[in-house]
Amino acid sequence: MKIFNSYTNQIEEFISIHPRKVNMYVCGPTVYNYIHIGNARPVVFFDTVRRYLESLGYDVKFVSNFTDVDDKIIQKAIEENETELVISQKYINAFLDDLNALNCNTDYLQPKVTEYMKQIIEFIEDLIKNDFAYDVDGDVYFRVDKIKDYGKLSNRNIDDLISGSRVDINPKKESPLDFTLWKKTEVGINFDSPFSNGRPGWHTECVSMIDNIFHEQIDIHGGGMDLQFPHHENEIAQSKALHNHSLARYWMHNGRLSFKDEKMSKSLGNVVFVKDITDKMPLRYFLLSTHYRSPLNYDEESFSMYVKEWQKLEMAVKSLFLKLDLEKQYNDLIEIASPEILKEIDNFNLAMSDDFNTANAITSIQSLIKTINQSLRQKTNYNHLNQQLKAIMYMANILGLKIQLIPMNSEDRNLYEQWQSARSSKNFSLADELRLKLSQRGII
Numbered sequence: 036m037k038i039f040n041s042y043t044n045q046i047e048e049f050i051s052i053h054p055r056k057v058n059m060y061v062c063g064p065t066v067y068n069y070i071h072i073g074n075a076r077p078v079v080f081f082d083t084v085r086r087y088l089e090s091l092g093y094d095v096k097f098v099s100n101f102t103d104v105d106d107k108i109i110q111k112a113i114e115e116n117e118t119e120l121v122i123s124q125k126y127i128n129a130f131l132d133d134l135n136a137l138n139c140n141t142d143y144l145q146p147k148v149t150e151y152m153k154q155i156i157e158f159i160e161d162l163i164k165n166d167f168a169y170d171v172d173g174d175v176y177f178r179v180d181k182i183k184d185y186g187k188l189s190n191r192n193i194d195d196l197i198s199g200s201r202v203d204i205n206p207k208k209e210s211p212l213d214f215t216l217w218k219k220t221e222v223g224i225n226f227d228s229p230f231s232n233g234r235p236g237w238h239t240e241c242v243s244m245i246d247n248i249f250h251e252q253i254d255i256h257g258g259g260m261d262l263q264f265p266h267h268e269n270e271i272a273q274s275k276a277l278h279n280h281s282l283a284r285y286w287m288h289n290g291r292l293s294f295k296d297e298k299m300s301k302s303l304g305n306v307v308f309v310k311d312i313t314d315k316m317p318l319r320y321f322l323l324s325t326h327y328r329s330p331l332n333y334d335e336e337s338f339s340m341y342v343k344e345w346q347k348l349e350m351a352v353k354s355l356f357l358k359l360d361l362e363k364q365y366n367d368l369i370e371i372a373s374p375e376i377l378k379e380i381d382n383f384n385l386a387m388s389d390d391f392n393t394a395n396a397i398t399s400i401q402s403l404i405k406t407i408n409q410s411l412r413q414k415t416n417y418n419h420l421n422q423q424l425k426a427i428m429y430m431a432n433i434l435g436l437k438i439q440l441i442p443m444n445s446e447d448r449n450l451y452e453q454w455q456s457a458r459s460s461k462n463f464s465l466a467d468e469l470r471l472k473l474s475q476r477g478i479i
């Protein structure tokens with residue numbers, strides 16, 4: 036399997052640090068608002084990475100944090116006259132609802148910054164002890180010029196960075212590039228520390244949580260492309276300072292999602308929240324339809340095409356299952372032996388092993404759907420139909436595309452027969468009514 040490693044800027048063969056085990060960390064949300072569909076892109080993509088790695092037999096330890104200490108949360112708490120804890124819990128719950136609706140696994144370690152404060156403070160103390168950080172009147176900064184290849188991940192040059200940062204010189208810093216590890220403050224939620232009452236900087240939160248949870252270099256660190264600099268660059272700098280490694284062996288970054296070719300942002304008023312999209316599976320399908328490193332553009336018109344495409348796909352699979360279920364021929368234990376179907380699965384796996392090319396993987400799904408639709412029109416070979424169903428469910432499951440196949444009970448069968456006879460006697464209003472009932476039960 037090959038992965039594009041942002042750190043080395045090249046496609047590399049994936050070799051896990053420990054055999055059959057993958058440790059991965061993805062930067063999670065700052066919980067002060069609902070997530071928009073741009074935020075959902077890494078969430079859905081890295082959930083898919085985990086699913087595919089697990090399908091290959093890896094035991095994946097997946098960790099993604101909640102940033103629940105942040106200026107934006109404090110601001111929101113002031114605006115809504117609430118505590119930071121109430122605000123962050125509200126949006127953590129909303130985030131988990133969105134994850135469930137997007138069929139993302141939620142059963143993973145979700146550390147909160149507030150729960151790791153002791154470890155974060157110790158991590159900063161270690162950096163000071165090793166001379167990589169300094170305390171000025173209760174503010175602690177990281178000494179960037181002690182890190183030789185600072186800028187490697189984001190392909191930035193130190194001199195350019197310095198000249199670019201001249202405008203905003205903080206007299207407390209030794210160098211304009213030095214970043215905050217601890218900020219002394221009495222505004223909003225703050226914590227007692229040997230430096231001052233204050234709170235940690237975002238860049239030190241993720242790296243110290245990784246350090247405390249994994250205790251070693253991890254396999255994969257993921258996040259959006261916009262986190263490469265300064266967030267991930269600064270995580271790497273701290274890891275190099277204390278452990279002399281780049282924190283993760285593979286750094287993976289997904290491209291940006293734009294809205295009608297503009298950045299999705301609140302100031303532009305073009306934010307689409309995940310919670311406001313009715314069709315969550317088509318959204319997942321849309322987010323995976325483009326390779327994760329490419330930019331993705333959202334607008335209502337093109338999204339509605341994905342919704343239609345998804346409905347066709349779902350209908351084909353449900354019709355296939357319905358046919359087998361009606362004839363009591365559904366067989367989950369069937370072995371896939373047909374060379375054409377095995378070829379489709381091969382193509383799917385090849386695409387996924389090629390730096391998680393979900394766009395090509397979806398092409399395999401569409402091709403199999405075409406075959407399914409053809410076989411549904413032809414003379415029935417149950418064995419073949421069962422193999423097709425098994426193959427399409429395998430692919431859908433790896434991409435996390437949920438298609439519910441509900442076996443009919445006797446009541447459903449009754450409704451189904453009534454529907455068929457209403458159709459053949461051209462009683463369309465009754466047929467529509469029965470059709471709606473069957474669709475509400477998830478049968479068709």
Ligand SMILES: [Zn+2]
Nearest residue numbers: 062063241266
């Ligand atoms: Zn992070």
